[in-house]
Amino acid sequence: MPKLTIMMDGAVLTELTLTKELTTLGRRPYNDIVLDHLTVSGEHAVLHMLGGHVTVEDLHSTNGTYLGGKSISREELRHGDILEMGNYRLEFEVESSATPASPALAESAASRRPDAALATEPRRGLIKVLSGPAAGREMLLTKAVTTIGKPAVSVAVITQRHNSYFAHHVEGAERMSINDEAIGESPCVLQSGDRIKIAGTEMQFFLA
Numbered sequence: 272m273p274k275l276t277i278m279m280d281g282a283v284l285t286e287l288t289l290t291k292e293l294t295t296l297g298r299r300p301y302n303d304i305v306l307d308h309l310t311v312s313g314e315h316a317v318l319h320m321l322g323g324h325v326t327v328e329d330l331h332s333t334n335g336t337y338l339g340g341k342s343i344s345r346e347e348l349r350h351g352d353i354l355e356m357g358n359y360r361l362e363f364e365v366e367s368s369a370t371p372a373s374p375a376l377a378e379s380a381a382s383r384r385p386d387a388a389l390a391t392e393p394r395r396g397l398i399k400v401l402s403g404p405a406a407g408r409e410m411l412l413t414k415a416v417t418t419i420g421k422p423a424v425s426v427a428v429i430t431q432r433h434n435s436y437f438a439h440h441v442e443g444a445e446r447m448s449i450n451d452e453a454i455g456e457s458p459c460v461l462q463s464g465d466r467i468k469i470a471g472t473e474m475q476f477f478l479a
Contacts, residue, residue: 273325273348275304276362289325293415293432294318296356297330301430301439301458310334310357313441314428317415318348325363327354330416394478396429396436396461401473411479412436420447421470427454429461429476436461436476445470 273289287304296304297315306315312332319326328345329336337355338346348354354361396412398419410417412429418441420426425443429436437458440446446453447469449461463478 273320273363273365276364277304277306278360278362279308279358289318289320291432292320294320295415295430297332297416299428299441301428301441303432306356306359308358311359314416314418315356328415330414332356394434396431397477397479398429398467399475399477401466401475403472405472419467419469419474421472424470427469430458438467443470 274286275289276286277284291303294304295302295314295317296306296311297313298305298307298309298311299313302314312330312334314330315332316330316336317328319328325348326345327336327338327343327348329343334357335342337343338348338352340355348363350363350365352363354363398410398412398417400406400408400410412431415431417429418426419429420441420443423443425445425447426441427447428439428441430439438447438449438454438461439458440454440456447467448454449459449465449467451466451468461476463476465476467474467476
């Protein structure tokens with residue numbers, strides 16, 4: 272399995288095995304990998320894993336994502352690559368197993384090949400604005416993390432993890448509500464048809 276070794280100032284902080292299709296990295300606490308330093312953006316980058324391949328995508332971070340000292344927007348990772356995000360260095364490694372896979376495991380792996388995944392293409396999230404100046408606007412959720420709301424009033428994010436979407440409060444005294452119920456500190460799973468209200472604007476979430 273692919274893994275990341277996270278380092279700062281030459282010291283190893285932790286080692287993590289990548290197991291999810293989407294792994295978010297950033298300073299905010301709702302990320303899968305929290306890099307708690309001001310040089311890192313709230314939603315800094317995301318790792319896409321498909322068919323044994325891992326790709327890193329910068330989420331328009333303030334200080335950028337660097338691979339081998341070069342600023343990148345999206346790039347496939349190879350064993351031994353060094354990523355830099357703010358003051359952090361992340362070494363990417365691919366662990367290989369010397370034990371041959373059993374026929375049952377081989378069959379299971381075949382069912383997860385990219386060509387097999389195409390047959391069950393995940394549904395995309397869609398936000399439709401119901402009120403305010405942007406009423407009628409539709410926004411397809413193509414990013415791993417989408418920020419909604421109004422700074423200094425109420426800000427929330429919608430994150431995609433596997434085939435599900437979650438809403439999470441970020442800042443502001445006024446909390447986002449889903450179906451007229453204010454969300455708490457924990458991420459809330461969104462269902463198709465849910466009505467969202469944040470910073471005085473009403474929206475509706477759909478699975479397209």
